[in-house]
Amino acid sequence: MSVRHALLAFLSEAPKYGLQLRQEFEESTGQVWPLNVGQVYTTLQRLERDELIESDGRGEETGPQKVFHITEAGRKELDTWLSTPPDTTEPPRDELVIKVLAALRVPGVSVHDVIQVHRRYLVELMQQWTRLKEDEAEFDLTFALVVDAELFRLDSVVRWLDAADGRLKRAALEAPSPKPGPLIRRRLVVRR
Amino acid sequence: MSYLELRRVSKSYGVGATEVHALADVNLAVERGSLVAVMGPSGSGKSTLLTIAGSLEEPTSGEVVIDGNAMSSMSRNDKARLRRRTVGYVFQDFNLLAGLTAAENASLPLELDGISVKNAHLAGIAALEELGIADRATHYPDELSGGERQRVAIARAIVGERSLLLADEPSGALDSTNSEAVMRMILAACHRGVAAIVVTHDAQLASWADRVVFIRDGRIVDQTVPPPSPESLVADLSAPSPRL
Numbered sequence: 452m453s454v455r456h457a458l459l460a461f462l463s464e465a466p467k468y469g470l471q472l473r474q475e476f477e478e479s480t481g482q483v484w485p486l487n488v489g490q491v492y493t494t495l496q497r498l499e500r501d502e503l504i505e506s507d508g509r510g511e512e513t514g515p516q517k518v519f520h521i522t523e524a525g526r527k528e529l530d531t532w533l534s535t536p537p538d539t540t541e542p543p544r545d546e547l548v549i550k551v552l553a554a555l556r557v558p559g560v561s562v563h564d565v566i567q568v569h570r571r572y573l574v575e576l577m578q579q580w581t582r583l584k585e586d587e588a589e590f591d592l593t594f595a596l597v598v599d600a601e602l603f604r605l606d607s608v609v610r611w612l613d614a615a616d617g618r619l620k621r622a623a624l625e626a627p628s629p630k631p632g633p634l635i636r637r638r639l640v641v642r643r
Numbered sequence: 644m645s646y647l648e649l650r651r652v653s654k655s656y657g658v659g660a661t662e663v664h665a666l667a668d669v670n671l672a673v674e675r676g677s678l679v680a681v682m683g684p685s686g687s688g689k690s691t692l693l694t695i696a697g698s699l700e701e702p703t704s705g706e707v708v709i710d711g712n713a714m715s716s717m718s719r720n721d722k723a724r725l726r727r728r729t730v731g732y733v734f735q736d737f738n739l740l741a742g743l744t745a746a747e748n749a750s751l752p753l754e755l756d757g758i759s760v761k762n763a764h765l766a767g768i769a770a771l772e773e774l775g776i777a778d779r780a781t782h783y784p785d786e787l788s789g790g791e792r793q794r795v796a797i798a799r800a801i802v803g804e805r806s807l808l809l810a811d812e813p814s815g816a817l818d819s820t821n822s823e824a825v826m827r828m829i830l831a832a833c834h835r836g837v838a839a840i841v842v843t844h845d846a847q848l849a850s851w852a853d854r855v856v857f858i859r860d861g862r863i864v865d866q867t868v869p870p871p872s873p874e875s876l877v878a879d880l881s882a883p884s885p886r887l
Contacts, residue, residue, distance in 0.1 A: 567857065567865050574682070575867045577850035585830070585851070602847055609846040617684060 453549045454494050455503075459529040460553035462504055462521040469495060469517050495519060503528050529557065533565050536572040547608060551615055562619055570612045577605050644711065645672035646838040647696060647807055652705035654691055654861075665691040666702070666861045673838045675806065678830060680852035681842040688861035689842040690811055696840060697730045697809045698722055709807065727756045731800025733810035733829075737792045739784040739799075745771060745791075746780040749798040752805075770798035774828055790821035797825065801832050808832055808839040814848055826851040 454476075461467060461475050473491045498504045503525035507518045521529070533554055537546040547569060554565040584598045654666040665688045673679050683689045694700040698707060698714050707714040709729060714722060731752070739748045750767025754760060771777040774794040784792055793815065800808055810829060814822035826841075830851055833839050841848060849855045857865040 563859075571855075571857065571865050571867055574846055574849060574855050577846055578852070578855070578867060581847075581850040585827075602850070606846050613684060613844070 453532075453546055453553075454490060455498060456529060456532045457549060457553055458491070458494060458498065459503060459521060459525050459532075460556045462519055463526060463529055463557045466507075466518050466520045469519065472519070498525070530560075533557070533560065534568045536569060547612070551612075555619075563616060566612050566616050570609055570616075573605050573609050573612070577602055577609075580605070645708075646675045646710055647671075647673040647840070648706075648708040649692070649696060650706040650708065652692075652695060652702045652707065654688075654695060654700070655703045664861050666695070669705070669858075669861075669863055671696075671840075671856065671863065673807075673840060675836050675838050676833055677854070678833045678839045678841065678852045680849035680855045681840060681858055682844065682846065682849045682855055683842075683858035684844055687858045689858050691861075692858065693809050693811050693840060693842050697732060697807070698726055724756075727752060728803070729805060730807045730809060731802070731805040733793075733796050733800045733808070733813045735812040735815045737784075737796045737815065739792055739795055741784055744781050744783055745776065745787065745795045745798075748784070748795055749802055752799060753803050756803075758803075766803050767798070770802040771795070773801070773831075774798050789815070789817055790824065793817060793821070793825055794828065797828050797832075801837065806837055808837050810839065810841045812843050812845075813841060814843075814845070819847070822848060 457476055458472055461472055467475070469492060472495070476491060495504065499506060499519075501524075502522055504519045504521055506520070533550060537550075550569070551562060551566060554560050554562040580598050580602050584595060584602075649669050649671040652666055652669045652671075653664070656663045656665060669688075669692060671679070671681075671692070681689045681692055691700070695702050695707060698709070701714075709725060712725060717725070740751070743751065746764060746767045748767075749770050750763040753763035753766055758766075768777060768780055771780055771794075774797055776791055776794045776798070779787060779791055779795075782791075784795070787795065793813065797813070800810070808829060813829065814825050817825065822845075826848055829839055829841065841852065843849055854869070855867040856863055
């Protein structure tokens with residue numbers, strides 16, 4: 452589940468307070484993914500229990516004033532998650548969006564490499580669906596429609612990855628821009 | 644042995660400060676009977692890769708080998724002959740000659756190669772038949788639909804004994820049904836032993852290929868691994884069996 456991994460991504464930048472993590476999570480996901488306050492702290496508790504993060508031990512038990520560090524095991528878990536394809540029996544787009552946003556924060560990780568891992572995986576999946584169509588779909592209309600639906604769904608995700616890749620490349624060539632937080636949030640709120 | 648091989652192919656345009664590296668150190672091998680898709684965004688070098696693979700352009704460095712013949716060691720005339728007899732191209736905008744009928748367009752490469760008009764015409768008609776469009780043989784391009792024009796373009800690319808098919812965004816502006824038909828035709832040519840490369844930015848087109856190669860900034864950065872049996876997908880379908 453990605454709240455864990457989003458928090459690990461933020462902690463991979465530097466040690467942070469619980470309160471800070473909550474704010475960063477809200478800012479970076481731009482309300483794509485609303486979550487309640489308690490969820491951040493219970494997730495931090497579980498991460499600590501699983502030894503993926505450590506706290507400095509001061510302050511209240513799970514409260515906002517505690518400083519958290521990512522552990523070596525936490526970094527490994529984060530690396531694995533970033534390049535593990537999401538479960539494609541469910542629409543993967545939202546989880547992919549979070550992965551790409553998280554990859555932007557992780558020092559030493561190329562977001563373009565992360566995008567390519569997922570692009571290749573999706574195209575391989577599309578190759579398999581297309582094989583089914585090649586062999587059988589001509590003869591079975593219902594099956595052809597199901598296969599088409601799956602191909603278009605996967606295609607849309609690849610297109611989003613392509614667009615994200617291009618946008619990030621252009622952004623890197625241009626002068627550093629101000630933090631995109633407020634504008635993106637406003638747009639997303641209007642859409643919702 | 645691979646039918647087409649690009650060995651450490653690089654291509655630069657311009658010199659000094661204006662030098663642009665269109666391709667850098669590209670290795671690619673295509674067997675007879677296989678379809679390889681090269682997927683990348685605009686400006687990634689995929690069209691340059693295709694023109695170099697078909698020896699329409701020479702690489703700045705590296706070697707192109709077609710059917711065991713290293714292009715760099717061939718004379719200009721020999722290369723042109725090999726190209727005429729071996730390589731068929733399909734372009735995004737079809738590139739049919741407006742003053743020729745479908746049959747004349749399809750048989751043109753053979754006529755240019757010195758084959759008699761009659762024999763070339765017969766081969767042209769055979770190619771149109773293969774693509775299910777022989778009934779339009781006497782029509783001119785402006786009397787054909789987009790899908791029909793692209794069929795004629797594919798017929799022209801596979802006419803005679805052509806064994807290397809190079810296609811640049813072959814579905815052009817066609818709708819998804821016609822795009823699928825185009826890819827089925829290219830695949831059918833591969834099943835008869837043709838080696839083919841399709842360059843595209845479209846994942847749905849690329850997914851017809853046996854292997855998809857990803858190109859970025861003139862470099863091949865990744866490629867698909869041969870997919871497992873597609874049967875596993877059917878078992879994974881969470882909905883009731885689509886066949887019911």
